[in-house]
Amino acid sequence: MTNYHQNNWSNLLFVAKFSYNNTMHSTTQQTPFFANHGLHPKFDIQGVNNVMNLVIEDQVAWLANIRAQLVFNLEEVQKRYKENANEHHKD
Numbered sequence: 001m002t003n004y005h006q007n008n009w010s011n012l013l014f015v016a017k018f019s020y021n022n023t024m025h026s027t028t029q030q031t032p033f034f035a036n037h038g039l040h041p042k043f044d045i046q047g048v049n050n051v052m053n054l055v056i057e058d059q060v061a062w063l064a065n066i067r068a069q070l071v072f073n074l075e076e077v078q079k080r081y082k083e084n085a086n087e088h089h090k091d
Helices: 009-021 032-037 056-088
Strands: none
Touching (some): 009 032, 032 056
C-alpha cells in the first residue's frame, strides 16, 4: 500500500484506524466502534449506505445495555486476573 519511497504512509492511517476500531478486543468482547456507537461501521466501496436512523431514546437504551455488558465483561476479566495472581502469589 505504501509507495516505493514510503512517504505516503500518513495518507493511509485511516485504513489502520478503521481496522483497529473494527476488531473485536478480547477484554471487552466488542469492537471499539461498537462500544462507542452501538453499531458496526459499514464499509461500502460503492459509497451507497442505506442505514435507517434509530429513534434517539431507543439508541440510548441500547447503548446503556451495551455499556452494562462491557462493564460485566471487564469485571469478569479483572476477577480472573485477580484469581490467577492470587494462585501464584507466595505469602
